[in-house]
Amino acid sequence: MKCRGLVSLLLLCAALGWVLVYSLWSIAFNPVGGSLPEQVSKAMADSGVDHPITAVLLNFRSYDTLLEIGVLVIAAIAGISMARLPSLEDPAFRTHDALLDALQRWFVPLMWLVAGYLVWAGAHQPGGAFQAGAVLAATGVLMRLGGMPMGFLQPGYLLRAGLILGFAVFLLVALVTAVVGDAFLAYPAGTAKYLILLIELFLTLSIAMVLLSLFVAAPVNDAPESQEGHQ
Amino acid sequence: MTPDLFYAFTGLVLFITGLFGIIALQHLLRKLLAFNLMGSGTFLMLVGLAQHRNGTDPVVQALVLTGIVVAIAATALALVLIRRYYHLAGRVSLERDATDEGRP
Amino acid sequence: MMAWLMAGLLFTPLAWAALSLLADFRAGWRLAWFGMALQATVAVLLWLAIAQEGGFYYPLGGWSAPLGIELRVDGLAVTFILMTATVATACGLHAGFYLDPDKPWQRYFWPLFWFLWAGLNGVWLGADLFNLYVGLELISLSAVGLVALGGAADALRASLRYLLAALVGSLFYLLGVALVYGQFGTLSLGGVAQLAGEHTGLPGAGLALALMLAGLALKTALFPLHGWLPPAHGIAPSPVSALLSALVLKASFYIAARLWxxxxxxxxxxxxxxxMGGLGALAVLWGSWLACLQPRLKQVVAYSSVAQIGYLFLLFPLTWQVSEQVSQQAQQGMTLQVISHALAKAAMFLAAGNLILSTGSSRVADLAGVGRFLPFSLFSFGLAGVSLMSLPPSGGFAAKWLLLQASLASGQWWWALVLVAGGLLSAAYVFRIYRASFQEASGQDDFHHPPRRLEAIPMALALLSLGLGLAGDQVLSVMGLPFEEGS
Structure with missing residues (x-):
């Protein structure tokens, strides 16, 4: 029975695959409509940055990015809501290995440097807030695995403020541009470059915080709470 | 066939493989990996098809970056939920077994 | 004026999400009063403005489509924004009284609540296919977070099922978007619609539409993809169940309807x-039938959602190649069904929460005798049931009447049978709850009285859902406003 179910699932997937192959083929050789990249390159001069992907992410389609950061923050909120320990960082993990400590003393500042470079590079070549945030978060993971104490990893004020900081700055920029300018997120002429840099810097911090807190959010205690009506 | 189109077809294979996995596999981590496979397949198709059409296309590359971040958020949340579920229920799949009878 | 309204509409929920993350549950609740008042005011003002001046496109970032993301602010969107403001405010108020503020994780309720609201507003206004994807994920993840809040094993199991279903649904939708972009080279819904009208018979675009509809059907819990819904909606705290059933399901349906x-x-x-119509019809019959069999109160209400969602999918056959008038009727019926179900189902879940609070048990059988003690919440439950059974003068009746007319006028009489059968079956599960409540129990009179405030909120929602049938014309006149392209 189980085997028959698997076989029919396999057949269904294969059928869907063939239909997709057919439609990919027909789409690839019969496209209609205009070309979006041409419009992007025409508008690049007004975007405030030199790198087209950064321009799309933080100017042309900045609303997507705002909501995307919202999604990240939601995941972090849901993650830290699961943690019952007063500290997300379990003291039992702290070790004092001389070799690890020495290595980290070399690595951590280097990784900070890389993260800073990635933000700065985002304006004109591949890079940007998410990549830099990921490197920062990786630094945090390394520090945690290496047993360095990180006092800010408590589900307290500091952690929550850090999670929301980048999002809040982005949102404030959006509000200010809506009130003094034309529309939500429409940067006034000439300010786009600085506003984008400001947003990217704070986003880097918050993205690193989100990823790190999701990494450390799993410890649990053993007292499950009763749901409503389950007494 | 251009290389871009080749990417699109590779993405298709990944998507279908992931779809099969997410339905057929029981272990939650495997399901999550299958979801990530589906996601990568979708992103490959998105970029491959668009670049086959437009040449280098910053719009879809930005879309895929956004999509990756969303997928990371979802994956991380799912991992936290799975780990806690494993801790509390001692189980790695959503299947019900005999001990669940009478419970909601 | 309009610029301020749009900024307020987009900014408030996101800003309140950020602010209430810094506060604890009680402070978050005080903040929420202010935010809900603000959001409701903005929604009403925007609705009035659109009713007078008609809809418009709002280019975010000052970049118009296809380069940027445009919001389509039209009659249907503002009607749904107003509905969201009403239902979410009611659920928020109820949650403030209902949830235990001393549990440490409840402080995370408010940020998730506000993110959910922001996502809903984003979806009602969305006119960009990829932006709609991000909006859907915003909604799904915050909904999953709300279900999982507290983190008991059963809630985790339900939320994991919910999360996996929602993610697969989103990926199918995104795959459709990828194909659409490959075919038409644009992401703006208006642009795609125009190109699709000019170049008919593209097999790839047809499949892209089918993929997106399949993904959205999974997220809307259309039969037979509804397996994830009853556990998630049944196990969440009642205000959360109300939000999920009343609003979250409608978001993915709304996108499917817009696409169609x-x-x-x-x-x-x-x-x-x-x-699509056939699956909807099966959902009506199967969902109602299962609702009659459920041993737990909230499972009854959850399966009733599966059934009521089914009616919405009758929109698909009733608007395809029919006369303009029939199509309008079907769309109006769909709109009224969405709104009346949102109001009635929120009322029902909140009332069910009160009943569970007073009996201390979630089983239908344990309701025995509660009819003598708690007539008020039971009355709200029944009034909401009247709308679900589609008796006049409720909103549910007006909606199904329009759908009935549309199906007869387009010669598709078989849908009329579904409408009648669905009404009878929903009467069966509502009366089942009533029968259980008025049964005299032996020795069971240990009931708590929930505070009056908790009882007033579902009552208000149930009355609104009843009154919708009388005010239907007013609502529909704004929803059907012609939308001028390029204005």
Missing amino acids: LELGEPQGSYGVAQL
């Missing part, structure tokens, strides 16, 4: 239209 109305005519087919 824009792209269905050129790229759809008779088979797809009838298939």
Whole structure:
């Protein structure tokens, strides 16, 4: 029975695959409509940055990015809501290995440097807030695995403020541009470059915080709470 | 066939493989990996098809970056939920077994 | 004026999400009063403004489509924004009284609540296919977070099922978006609709539409993809269940409906239209039947959602290649069904929460005798039931009457049978709850009285859902406003 179910699932997937192959083929050789990249390159001069992907992410389609950061923050909120320990960082993990400590003393500042470079590079070549945030978060993971104490990893004020900081700055920029300018997120002429840099810097911090807190959010205690009506 | 189109077809294979996995596999981590496979397949198709059409296309590359971040958020949340579920229920799949009878 | 309204509408929920993350549950609740008042005011003002001046496109970032993301602010969107403001405010108020503020994780309720609201507003206004994807994920993840809040094993199991279903649904939708972009080279729904009208019979675009509809059907819990819904909606705290059933399900349906109305005519087919309608019909029958069998109160209400969602999918056959008048009727019926179900189902879940609070048990059988003690919440439950059973003068009746007319006028009489059978079956499960409550129990009179405030909120929602039938014309006049392209 189980085997028959698997076989029919396999057949269904294969059928869907063939239909997709057919439609990919027909789409690839019969496209209609205009070309979006041409419009992007025409508008690049007004975007405030030199790198087209950064321009799309933080100017042309900045609303997507705002909501995307919202999604990240939601995941972090849901993650830290699961943690019952007063500290997300379990003291039992702290070790004092001389070799690890020495290595980290070399690595951590280097990784900070890389993260800073990635933000700065985002304006004109591949890079940007998410990549830099990921490197920062990786630094945090390394520090945690290496047993360095990180006092800010408590589900307290500091952690929550850090999670929301980048999002809040982005949102404030959006509000200010809506009130003094034309529309939500429409940067006034000439300010786009600085506003984008400001947003990217704070986003880097918050993205690193989100990823790190999701990494450390799993410890649990053993007292499950009763749901409503389950007494 | 251009290389871009080749990417699109590779993405298709990944998507279908992931779809099969997410339905057929029981272990939650495997399901999550299958979801990530589906996601990568979708992103490959998105970029491959668009670049086959437009040449280098910053719009879809930005879309895929956004999509990756969303997928990371979802994956991380799912991992936290799975780990806690494993801790509390001692189980790695959503299947019900005999001990669940009478419970909601 | 309009610029301020739009900024307020987009900014408030996101800003309140950020602010209430810094506060604890009680402070978050005080903040929420202010935010809900603000959001409701903005929604009403925007609705009035659109009713007078008609809809418009709002280019975010000052970049118009296809380069930037545009919001389509039209009659239907503001009607749904107003509905969201009403239902979410009611659920928020109820949650403030209902949830235990001393549990450490409840402080995370408010940020998730506000993110959910922001996502809903984003979806009602969305006119960009990829932006709609991000909006959907915003909604799904915050909904999953709300279900999982507290983190008991059963809630985790339900939320994991919910999360996996929602993610797969989103990926199918995104795959459809990828194909659409490959075919038409744009992401703006208006642009795609225009190109699709000019170039009919593209097999790839037809499949893209089918993929998106399949993904959205999974997220809307259309039969037979509804397996994830009852556990998630049944196990969440009542205000959360109310939000999920009343609003979250409608978001993915709304996108499917928008896609169908824009792209269905050129790229759809008779088979797809009838298939969606048929699955909806099966959902009505199967969901109602299962609702009659559930041992737990909230599972009854959850399966009733599966059934009521089914009616919405009758939109697909009733708008495909029919006269303009029939199509309008079907769309109006769909709109009224969405709103009346949102109000009635929120009322029902909140009332069910009160009943569970007073009996201390979630089983239908344990309701025995509660009829003598708690007539008020039970009365709200029944009034909401009247709308679900579609008795006049409720909103549910007006909606199904329009759908009935549309199905007869388009010669598709078989849907009329579904409408009648669904009404009878929903009467069966509502009366089942009533029968259980008025049964005299032996020795069971240990009931708590929930505070009056908790009882007033579902009552208000149930009355609104009843009154919707009388005010239907007013609501529909704004929803059907012609939308001028390029204004």
